[in-house]
């Protein structure tokens with residue numbers, strides 16, 4: 001059985017370089033929706049070649065640029081004929097607008113996804129009404145109109161009102177298979193009141209799958225329709241990790257159970273905080289996840305560790321593994337560098353509120369006693385450039401001001417002797433397990449060689465990312481302090 005893999009990078013590049021033809025049983029993709037909201041991730045594509053990773057975090061605005069023009073020309077010149085013609089048709093009705101830019105990004109990826117899908121495989125494209133009508137035509141072109149299986153409507157309760165339209169409270173999931181004869185396992189839901197009434201009037205037994213059981217208790221339920229009512233992950237939902245586009249595990253369970261079997265290989269090329277990979281793991285499928293941000297990769301590693309502990313085995317490909325690679329990342333993209341280095345210590349990026357969080361790049365929270373709500377905080381400052389002595393002084397100031405347990409400076413350059421001395425004279429945070437330096441310096445080289453923050457080594461619970469429960473699996477971290485198993 002091949003290993004589970006988490007790839008950091010642009011999925012177009014990863015698909016082309018790493019994923020073999022007809023090797024995947026089921027694909028679920030939940031790309032940015034062209035929703036013009038400021039939570040998705042914008043990235044630059046360069047003519048289908050290895051793309052520059054993060055351009056700017058948490059922005060979802062698609063614009064017709066030189067890059068989208070290059071992607072458009074690439075797909076109409078080199079893509080399959082039907083896809084090329086469809087894209088030219090879109091150009092005629094849309095002109096070179098933002099929607100065409102979005103579709104030019106999606107088209108080559110969908111072509112690659114079709115290539116890697118097995119003959120018995122299925123693909124579920126998650127989108128919303130902003131672009132679903134265009135994406136369905138594009139999917140017809142890529143997969144063949146005869147391979148369309150369902151337009152699944154995921155409904156949820158959403159509050160708010162507009163003076164000129166109904167509340168937008170559904171997403172669309174386009175289900176296509178590669179060919180006829182796709183794997184499909186009928187699923188059941190709790191029967192509605194009207195179905196139960198109808199059952200009551202019929203004789204039990206016979207051919208009717210709803211009705212062939214002697215009693216209602218024995219029946220598996222009513223056959224699952226193509227509209228699914230599942231709550232959003234909002235408010236106090238225990239699944240909530242704080243990733244803005246996180247999807248419910250119930251939704252992924254339906255897709256994965258319905259279109260794959262144990263041991264099958266599931267691919268999520270836009271895997272975000274890893275809902276599809278976590279559910280695939282729970283349902284004993286193999287999986288491949290791809291995401292273009294280190295934020296997502298760090299979250300997924302933490303989620304898997306919390307849900308499955310040492311039972312989950314996977315490799316991560318595409319993260320820096322040497323000082324030179326870390327430097328290249330820092331130079332090309334400081335945002336990604338911060339996310340990656342914070343992920344190494346299990347911390348999350350601090351929200352940048354103007355003024356208040358100055359000097360704080362990341363936070364790591366822990367409990368000395370998991371039963372109490374006594375949350376302790378570690379404040380982290382990341383410096384990838386030239387190291388200045390005032391950084392340490394600033395950190396001390398912030399730790400004092402925030403009454404944090406510990407402050408950590410993560411840096412690329414080696415600190416000078418006076419800086420080490422200053423850190424050493426910062427005092428200690430005293431826990432029931434001993435003394436931990438209040439001010440700590442960790443170089444990237446230290447982190448790459450496995451050194452971690454000195455904080456209470458046992459019984460602590462790193463609660464930086466909210467817990468992610470997976471039914472039937474204990475959430476308690478098996479090994480402490482948190483380190484990902486690779």
Ligand SMILES: C[S@@+](CC[C@H](N)C(=O)[O-])C[C@H]1O[C@@H](n2cnc3c(N)ncnc32)[C@H](O)[C@@H]1O
Nearest residue numbers: 010011030041245246247270272273275291292
């Ligand atoms: C809508 S979110 C997916 C959310 C996910 N379904 C979940 O439950 O967490 C889309 C994700 O796609 C990623 N992404 C955007 N463009 C990408 C690309 N070209 N390659 C890989 N990942 C990409 C973003 O970083 C983001 O995490």
